[in-house]
Amino acid sequence: MRWAWLAVALTGCGVAAAHATAPPACGGTVAPSRLGAIHFLGPELGLALTAPTPRCGGTLAVSRDGGRNWLTEGRPFSDTRGIEQLVATSTHRAWAVVGAGRLMSTTDGGTTWTTETPRGSVMALTRSGRTLWMLGCLAGAPYTCISVLLRKVLPNGAWTISSPKLLPNPPPELALAGGRTVVISGGGIVVAVRNGGRRLAERPDPPWMGRPCQTAGLAAAGGSWWLLCLGGAAAGSSEKALIETTDRGAHWTIVSQVTSLTAPPRPGAIPLQEPDAIAAGSPARLWLATQNGLYESRDGGARWTWVRGPDPQGTPASFDVLSPTHAWLLAPGRGLWHTTDGGHWRAL
Numbered sequence: 001m002r003w004a005w006l007a008v009a010l011t012g013c014g015v016a017a018a019h020a021t022a023p024p025a026c027g028g029t030v031a032p033s034r035l036g037a038i039h040f041l042g043p044e045l046g047l048a049l050t051a052p053t054p055r056c057g058g059t060l061a062v063s064r065d066g067g068r069n070w071l072t073e074g075r076p077f078s079d080t081r082g083i084e085q086l087v088a089t090s091t092h093r094a095w096a097v098v099g100a101g102r103l104m105s106t107t108d109g110g111t112t113w114t115t116e117t118p119r120g121s122v123m124a125l126t127r128s129g130r131t132l133w134m135l136g137c138l139a140g141a142p143y144t145c146i147s148v149l150l151r152k153v154l155p156n157g158a159w160t161i162s163s164p165k166l167l168p169n170p171p172p173e174l175a176l177a178g179g180r181t182v183v184i185s186g187g188g189i190v191v192a193v194r195n196g197g198r199r200l201a202e203r204p205d206p207p208w209m210g211r212p213c214q215t216a217g218l219a220a221a222g223g224s225w226w227l228l229c230l231g232g233a234a235a236g237s238s239e240k241a242l243i244e245t246t247d248r249g250a251h252w253t254i255v256s257q258v259t260s261l262t263a264p265p266r267p268g269a270i271p272l273q274e275p276d277a278i279a280a281g282s283p284a285r286l287w288l289a290t291q292n293g294l295y296e297s298r299d300g301g302a303r304w305t306w307v308r309g310p311d312p313q314g315t316p317a318s319f320d321v322l323s324p325t326h327a328w329l330l331a332p333g334r335g336l337w338h339t340t341d342g343g344h345w346r347a348l
Contacts (some may be wrong), residue, residue: 001104002069006332016333022076027073027316028324029069029070029071029072029345030048030050030070030071030072030300031060031070032067032070032330032335032336032348033334033335034050034051034093034332035048035049035061035070035330035332035336036048036049036050036051036052036083036084036096036332037083037084037086037096037097037318037330038067038086038328038330038336039084039086039087039088039091039288040067040320040322040326040328041088041089041091042066042322043053043064043066043322043326043340044063044064044066045062045064045091046062046066046067046320046328047060047061047062047063047065047086047091047094048060048061048062048063048082048086048087049077049083049086049096049098050072051062051079051332051333052076052327053084054126057075057076057077057083058074058077058083058098059072059074059075059076059077059110060072060073060074060094060106060109060110061073061331062091063102066338066340066348067328067336067348068337068348070320073091073110073111074106074108074109074110074111074112075107075110075111075112075113077096077098077104077113078148080126081168082193083096083097083098083332084097084098084101084265085097085122085124085125085318086159086287087125087126087127087132089127089154091109092103092106092108092109093106093107093155094105094106094110095116095125095132096113097122098127100121100135101121101122101123101137102121102122102329103115103116103122103125103134104116108128108305108341111170112116115123116145116159117124119253121136121137121145122134122135122136122137122279123135123136123137123147123172123174124172124173125176126176126182127154128181128182129274130154130177131153131154132151132152132154132155133149133150133151133162133174133182134149134150134152134159135147135148135149135150135172135174135184136148136149136150139331147172147173148161149161149162149182149184149188149191149193150162150168158197162193165246167209172184172185172186173185173186173215173217173218173319174218175219175220175225176220177217177221177223177225178194178219181193181217181220181302183218183220183225184218185205185215185218185227186215188204188205188291189202189203189204189205190202190203190204190205190225190227190245190249192248193205195238200247201248202251203249203250205247206227206245206249206252208229208231208241208243208254208257209231209239209241209259213227213229213241213243214229214231215228215229215230216228216230216240216275217275217277217278217288218278219278219280219281219286221283222282222283223246223247223283223319224244224245224246224280224283224300225244225245225246225248225249226242226243226244226280226286226301227243227252228240228241228278229241229243229287230275231259233261233274234261236273236274236291236292237261237272237273237274238261238273238274238275239257239258239259239260239261240246240257240258240270240272240275241254241256241257241258241259241270242254242255242256242270242278242301243255244256244301248332254300255268255300255301255302256268256269256270256297256303256304257270258270258272259319260273266305267279268302268305269304270301270304271288271290271293271295271304271306273290273292273293274290274291274346275288275289275290275291276289276290276291276312276316276318276331277289277317277318277319279319279321279327279344280321281321281322281323281324281325281327283300283328284298284299284300285324285342286300286301286325287307287318287327287329288321289302289310289312289317289319289329289331290309290312291312291313291314292309292312292313292314293306293310293311293312294307294309294310294329294345295305295307296342296343299341307343307344307345307348308345309337309345309346310329310331310337310345310347311334311335312329312331312334312335313331313334315326315331315332315333315334316332317329317330317331317334318330324342325340325341325342326338326340327338327342328338329345334340335347335348336348
């Protein structure tokens with residue numbers, strides 16, 4: 001009875017037909033700046049979805065040289081409102097979160113797409129091994145719904161619920177911690193769930209500056225988890241703290257913080273700029289994309305340095321991390337950047 005409210009929402013969540021009418025695809029080569037979401041399966045092989053435009057529908061694209069060149073494949077989506085996320089297991093099988101949070105899947109390299117969530121919306125999607133994880137709002141609007149974590153054993157398992165209810169404020173975040181654990185932060189709690197669906201820990205959000213952390217980002221690598229907490233903001237800057245736990249949320253430590261927008265921060269402190277995304281390549285190496293730059297830490301977030309080159313220019317950015325040395329940063333419409341050593345990034 002605990003999940004009775006989801007019974008109707010989950011009914012028929014196998015597969016539903018995609019819309020028949022689609023905007024035209026712009027086939028052939030695609031510039032990296034035209035991508036809306038990326039997912040790399042190896043240092044050279046990557047999949048992407050092109051950002052839809054009024055003239056060209058969002059289409060699957062493949063790169064075989066680390067992201068320098070992209071070639072479209074298959075047919076476009078019918079939904080032209082945007083591309084939010086992409087997860088793949090091969091060049092043929094992929095899942096995409098599109099539009100207002102609709103989950104689409106393909107098993108033939110984008111020739112056909114089907115809908116896996118007939119109602120509700122998907123807030124985050126990730127994969128660990130043979131398990132696909134979805135943070136979904138299956139009843140109500142994204143900013144008012146109660147979210148849950150669902151999992152699906154690949155290739156053909158059914159979606160099952162694996163977490164408690166999560167309140168919508170702040171918006172829930174989802175991250176992988178090692179190969180068999182996912183971490184969620186949202187609604188005032190931090191939850192860890194194993195690959196088989198067994199809950200490891202459920203803890204309240206840690207305090208910062210006298211109140212629960214207002215989470216603006218979550219990152220995890222192995223046994224280390226980080227929350228990015230925000231305070232006051234003004235003129236593109238914000239008070240913030242990066243806090244870390246190594247014992248599944250039982251204890252948290254502030255590793256770097258700025259608590260004033262007027263006093264100069266100490267050298268190496270986490271930047272004042274408004275954050276876009278945070279990611280971890282290892283327990284030591286982290287990256288933080290801000291609205292106008294990229295910053296790197298090599299000591300678990302204690303000291304940060306500016307990285308020359310990447311600049312999202314105010315566009316919401318996202319990371320795709322393959323290893324501590326191989327990662328990509330995408331700002332749709334602005335650019336795609338790549339590192340092969342974790343410290344130096346180049347435009348693609």
